[in-house]
């Protein structure tokens with residue numbers, strides 16, 4: 001099995017089929033590491049890549065971020081939403097085409113999870129709840145990369161899910177020896193994505209295992225559960241994923257608050273304009 005896992009990992013990371021991260025993403029990471037980057041500097045790096053800048057602007061103007069149609073330029077977006085949100089959206093813009101064309105239902109599920117992540121983070125009293133939207137959008141990215149890179153194994157997983165009515169992640173483990181959460185870890189390392197995003201993506205099924213940002217993983221864990229509960233899109237199977245009740249404690253939510261979020265989401269999901277991100 002170990003040999004098989006190693007060969008699958010190699011195929012997952014075969015760069016020729018993976019979308020390349022735009023230079024602007026790497027450049028911003030370098031600027032941030034140096035610690036002396038101004039909003040103007042970051043904005044000019046993004047604006048050099050006009051098509052990327054346009055995609056990011058479109059996304060920040062969706063209702064998810066709280067300023068629908070009101071953000072007119074990248075600098076404004078950076079000031080209002082912060083560099084981490086914008087960087088996450090640059091990653092999202094890069095993978096979006098692959099995502100949307102191939103897997104419409106998974107994209108819907110991801111947007112629903114994104115919207116729920118913001119609501120959970122807001123109810124938990126986190127400083128910048130919009131930051132969590134990108135975590136929700138990208139939490140199942142490993143499933144897309146899996147389908148792109150090893151289509152025949154993906155077919156086997158789909159068949160197993162249909163035949164035995166098992167959770168998608170359990171089927172992945174049976175066929176591949178690992179789940180999309182592990183694939184997320186490899187992608188995050190490959191693209192050098194920020195740690196908080198990485199932990200949310202890698203540990204959205206087991207938030208207690210996150211070493212540095214368990215609260216981010218818990219937000220996405222709860223949001224994923226909610227998106228599935230409302231059957232918004234599909235994560236690959238028809239089951240509601242298991243909810244780890246400890247995730248509620250990680251973000252200081254009690255059952256009453258949890259129910260309030262569900263009521264709120266019921267209204268949000270009912271209006272489809274709230275679910276259009278691009």
Ligand SMILES: [Fe+2]
Pocket residue numbers: 139140180204205
């Ligand atoms: Fe997942």
Ligand SMILES: [Fe+2]
Pocket residue numbers: 109113139140224235
């Ligand atoms: Fe999911």
